[in-house]
Amino acid sequence: MIRKAMALVPADARRPLPAYLSALGVYSVAQAAAYVVLVPLLEGFLDRDWGTASIWLAVMAGAVAIAAIGAYLQFMQGLRIGVGMLRGVSTRLGDHLSTLPLGWFTGRDSAAVARVVVGEVREVLGIFAHLLAVLITSIAVPLGIAVGLLFVDWRLGAAMLLGLPVMAVVNALAGRSYRGADDRMHRAAAEANARVLEFAVAQSALRAFGAVGSGTRALDIALVKQRRASKALTAAAVPGLVAFTLVVQLVFLILVYLVVSWATAGDVSAASAIALIVVTARFIDPPTHLAHVGTAVRVASAAVDRVHDLLEAEELRDPEIDARPADNSITFDNVGFGYEPGTRVARDQSFVVPAGTTTAIVGPSGSGKTTMLRLAARFYDVDTGVIRIGGQDVREMSLETLMAQISPVFQDVYLFNQTIEDNIRIGRPDATDAEVREAARIAAVDEIVERLPDGWSTVVGERGANVSGGERQRISIARALLKNAPIVLLDEATSALDPYNEAVVVRGIRELIEGKTVVVVAHKLSTVAHADQILVVEDGQIVDRGTHTELIRREGRYAQFCRQRDRARGWRLAAAG
């Protein structure tokens, strides 16, 4: 954990590190020294030799003063390292997030990412501000006492040096067995929670069919099983716990017993024996505390791992030379792609969309149509083959160059919690007010604005909560209109729009694609029929292609598709019979 945590500290924030470690060293050694000095101090004190006691007391006070300074310095330097780490890691996380492929973000819980950026990083800060010092002093102070005692009573010092590794080993073993049991217990609990959650989410279905009043049987079985697992696992954790508590105490009492036996044998004076016992108590104190910070160490180490995971997500590499596209054509050349290794969402797709033409993609749901658009916009990189825009591999263009060519209009419209005007202006930040208004007019956003209380300066709410689905689509079209990129990638919405919004959206899109190179995932026959090229996709493969007339004549899947769409359009809801 420590090494991984150190890796998160940027080079310039490591400057206080030598000071921090030396302060920790001084703190530990001075503490150990203060305790060792306690032996002659107590010997003098118990023998009522106030002079000797006072001299050693002064020495001890000096050691404690040095320890205090060390403690203060390590605290401050640790915090400085921690703050430097926080600044550096947050910046790195931000830099890294902005270079990740868009695909990484799809389906990602943004709150979870924010938890890593803020919460987990703060946990890592705690390592430097607090935890690391506890861990180091817990080992260094007893070690220092043992070594120091070698010069006072070498037998006790040696015995302590033997005891340390024993405690360390048992601590590690016990910790592991306890952690293992605890982890399994958490997993069993997580499973039970998942069942309860599923029960909650499926409530409408369950209730519609009569499961009212109590949990379902399956749920109850899972819950009872969890209790059994939890009980069994608790029992499994016991031996480790017992072993650790006993061993530390055993070491302590063996040391005490040794001292007592030397005293009764007359090897050491009673005063020395008492002094040695007191120091032994100080020697055993830090290891006992080590056990208490176990949970904190676990939390911190998990936090370090999660920050590393985020930092290690593979980024999209920018090319060294930024290739410029020759025109606005799109070429797929033997493209293959899968979201996970071993699966294929796109297989061996090859086609050309000449500049200024429209290509429609049709096919059953789940056949990989939207993925083709995402690949063209480089949300993901292809596994095999090449995608070219204007003759250039999209991977050889910088993201800026590539994105300058493309206006994506996808189904999930994200609106920032800003005004409507700001949300449109994202399309082209340097657009004049008049241009923004014009785009808004074409996409009929001006009508939305009229209805809203604060007009153009109405804030759309978190994720655009204050505007309806149809209105969001209109805003996204206005954005694309304002950007006016030569290539439009359009994923036709499948959601239910009321007649009015539908008409407005259709009109806006028509305006948007005028004269552009267009790839559209189409559901509406009107869109498909007038495309220059239609690709029929099934299971990630292009199974047929041609113009509408050609494909209809072929009587294949496309003709079937058209007949179904047509039948669907004529559908009327009415009580049969």
Added chain:
Amino acid sequence: MARSSLSAEVEAGARPRTASAAVRPSSGGWALSPPSANPPPDRAALKQQARRDKAAAKQLLAPVSRSISLAGLLVAVAAVCAVVPLVLIVEACRRLSREPVDTGTVTGLVVAAFLVLAFRGLLQVIGLVWAHQIDAGFQLSLRRQLAAKLSRVPLGWFTERSSVRVKRLLADDVEALHYLIAHARLEYVNATVTPLVTVVYLFVVDWKLTLVLLVPVIAYLFALNAMMSPAHNARLGLFNRGEQAVEVTTVEFVDGISVVRAFGQTRKAHKGFQDAVDRYADALSAWKLPMTRIQSSADILLAPVFLTLVVTAAAVGMAAAGWVEPMDLVPFLLVGVGLGASLLGLAYGAQALREGASAATRLRELQRLPELATPVERDEDGREAVAPGPGHVQFRDVGFGYRKGQPVLRDVNVELAPGTVTALVGPSGSGKSTLARLLARFYDVTDGAILIDGRDVRELPLEELYRTVGFVLQEVHLIRGTVADNLRLARPAATPAELEDAARTAQIHDRIVALPRGYDSEIGVDAILSGGEAQRLSVARTLLADSRVLVLDEATAYADPEAEAAVQDALASLIADRTVLVIAHRLHTITEVDQILVLSDGRIVERGDHTTLRQSGGLYQRLWQANEEAMALLAERGTHEELV
């Protein structure tokens, strides 16, 4: 609107520490608007909340509080046992210093110390194991209770909440209680009893040295108090806001990344994030540096090495003056100097207790949520007497609002004749979805009544209600299990032939048969269904349930464009011979229904059939014209004739 405010009220102030909750109230944007400046919460309100949390935890844990107290008692004994061995060793030291040394007694004391320590270890382990056992039993009964509760709250509760929020409640908060029961209380007991026993023992040994020992402890408390100055609180507030701003910008950065990148705004968004990070780190330094300066100085006061020095110095002085016996210092060095560490443990324990308590508050809120009122259980005979009716539905003077004073529906009077189809139309926000959901008792009406075959829906036992009213809405929920399990939800005793029959009617049989294990394929494992397929499976399920009244969202017909025709066929077979209330979006699909209700702003403004309404000159006519226009636009470039 009503949705968000209602849920906001339920969660208000409940959970300020999680990321997403902290994100919610702020209006910050990455590019332009700085995050809103929330004033730091005032102390009185915080204290009140803490009191509420504590009471909630007490109520929630009431069933196990006696066993936990017993376990706590065990731990208390163990805590005493932690001090006793040191006392025994002190005694051994006293005997060592007396000539002649009684070897047997000294050795005996050391052995006794070991035995007590071993006993203490045993007690600790028993306490911990016992607490875990109590917890396991408690979690089982709590989850059972929650499950029972979840099946009785209005369904609307679920539609108002994202599943993520339901999860937080049912998983994270239940987990937090585990810590409260199995760890926090016991640790707290341990951290309280140990210093208490220590101080009492030391007072008995020598009160003067005890007072000396307490001086640094009291000084520590003063230092802590000094730390909590108004300036400190202001800096803390700044830090909290900085942290929130980083959260908000991260969330927007992640959620909006495709927009940001597609429109070439990466640098700007990134700058917004970087600014937030810089402000956050600055605020952190400004808050933490002065605090750490005081805290690190204060911490020294409680360090065993410092306490050792203080008490030894005092003892040397006092012994020289003849006020104390040198031997009396020994108990202080062996037992007393650990006082500071156990007090720090108290602070940590208190924090964990607070977190557990606030989780308890949220779970209590869930437990106290109003349930759908059900009629007093009648005896079996009484229930059998009610024969299934034809499915005649009446809305009588129905009014409804999610919140008081904000009605969503007003004065709704409607009759649905058995076996007819009634469509609800109206602009978005007019209340048509709410009206339809009231029939399935997602919520209870605030005024008037809804009657099915003459009986108020609130009077019907829930089982009977849901046997009578089925619904097919846009969201489809399949449960974990096989395809057959999902179908049998509707009719547990259904034969394979009946399942197949329903699946065939719903146009999904062929797809099921094509699955690796047919009807025994598991949802999400080897039965991966598209939206339209899941929709048809749910239609099959509803067919099996065979309820007389059906609530339907027309949008389900085209949720999956590629399967639209198949879903439509399934729906057509479903609505036959039932009383149907349908939420309609596309008007041309409902031209042949028996009755159309036009809603505007929560009132029914027009009713009748399509032919009458389209010439009425009212809202429906305007909606119809817009519909026609849309259809014409769509058809403009690809007409029916041209296509086929």
